[in-house]
């Protein structure tokens with residue numbers, strides 16, 4: 001789902017943060033999300049069939065929902081569904097009547113007999129919605145109001161409003177494995193669309209009605225089910241799924257908007273090609289895609305499965321971002337669904353990063369970075385007044401906070417790419433491979449933050465607890481101050497970098513994010529990439545000339561704020577040269593022998609960077625008394641790969657002391 005524009009967001013939020021609303025004699029408070037997957041739930045939904053009869057002259061509806069479900073325990077004779085603003089008329093099971101009660105947004109069903117664990121049953125619930133009920137979940141707008149050319153009736157269910165148009169188990173973690181069928185009857189002059197494919201259309205000339213029969217045979221969560229009815233025009237766009245196969249995007253819009261829609265959707269096939277590339281997200285996961293117009297609509301777009309609902313603004317030329325965002329949700333949100341609303345960042349962060357990636361694809365790196373910067377700013381401003389982690393944002397009012405669930409969450413994806421070393425745009429690598437592995441592992445199911453972390457760790461070989469702890473489970477962001485100074489040495493120049501983090505109270509005291517600093521000198525520059533383990537931290541690197549300036553995070557990989565200044569202060573015990581030496585055959589061939597000397601008892605550590613400043617190997621020597629030692633380096637990186645000949649930098653650290661030398665490996 002995306003916001004429309006900030007002005008409208010503020011308005012919608014003001015409306016949404018209403019008092020608990022009244023339904024008859026019950027006062028319904030917002031329902032806190034249940035937490036723990038299917039364990040909170042004693043049956044499993046397999047299929048929803050909804051038959052909706054919409055007169056389209058008011059918000060009234062008569063309907064039936066048939067639910068196929070499987071009990072999870074023996075003696076299953078009663079169960080409860082979510083139901084709000086709807087009136088249940090009768091419930092039948094295989095022709096037998098069932099008794100029921102309604103209370104506090106729930107429909108409690110007593111079955112005609114007990115069922116055994118694993119036995120399947122179908123329950124038919126006949127119900128209606130009265131005219132005049134407030135728009136929520138189910139929206140009806142009359143022709144002529146707010147300039148609407150045709151009466152329109154549509155659903156909008158995220159996060160928990162499917163219950164306003166059909167009785168259901170309305171939590172994201174119980175997908176209906178066999179999918180859904182939604183059949184919508186309207187006046188014959190109108191038509192309707194829903195998830196999946198249009199199987200047939202039947203017309204009843206006597207009643208003057210038309211029924212559109214839609215079905216979708218992939219697992220689906222209730223918040224991703226949709227219906228939309230109005231006077232629709234429709235067109236299809238075809239894209240190739242393989243050299244010999246194709247599929248389509250079907251768009252439903254008001255006839256008045258059809259030529260604008262053709263223009264607005266001109267890049268949709270290119271978006272589909274981009275996201276479904278085998279090096280990006282892989283094959284599109286469903287049988288078709290599509291859009292349907294909505295107005296008035298409190299949101300920019302909503303990623304209903306195979307059928308995105310899009311605000312009229314984007315049909316009339318509002319731009320590609322939201323269109324790309326909702327399309328990418330078909331992978332991230334629909335194919336793999338957040339297990340519960342604590343994990344909303346997995347939906348919105350991935351989709352927001354996707355529309356940024358599409359910006360890069362379409363308009364290049366400068367446009368991409370400008371978008372990243374602007375969204376970082378939106379996050380900083382929001383965090384200043386409403387600090388909270390992106391994991392488990394306050395429910396429900398802060399679930400869709402633009403700065404957090406969208407902007408920061410997209411930055412987290414960007415930073416993960418940096419941390420795992422997948423930084424070359426033209427060559428999508430391990431980050432995208434891990435993302436596809438995550439998609440494969442939870443395809444058509446649900447996943448949570450720990451699931452994502454586990455797959456990322458498995459695919460990259462990195463330990464990422466620190467990253468998720470600091471960026472996902474905690475709030476704020478690093479505020480760096482970088483002091484720097486050039487120093488002449490016996491054999492050239494070096495630069496001293498002192499990095500201080502002045503993080504907000506409530507933030508992690510140290511963000512362990514690796515950083516990049518570009519050091520410039522007359523006639524050259526080099527970007528150093530190094531780990532951060534303390535605050536403050538001092539690093540010294542050899543450079544090929546007298547440093548003239550530095551740039552912190554020059555490639556803009558980190559969600560941070562920083563200042564830089566010339567000059568370094570005395571670090572406690574930071575006499576970085578005393579007692580340390582590092583000498584070996586230089587240049588060396590084959591195994592490099594690294595000699596070092598300790599002035600006092602210390603645990604030594606040797607870090608080796610390649611010429612680009614990338615850390616390739618760390619050797620831990622353990623604590624030893626003062627003396628001379630040597631270690632051998634076989635030119636292999638941490639994963640055992642043999643590294644090419646060239647220039648490397650070896651940094652010996654012991655306690656707070658360090659010494660860096662350049663090591664040339666010859667063939």
Ligand SMILES: [Zn+2]
Pocket residue numbers: 001002303325326329347348351
């Ligand atoms: Zn979204």
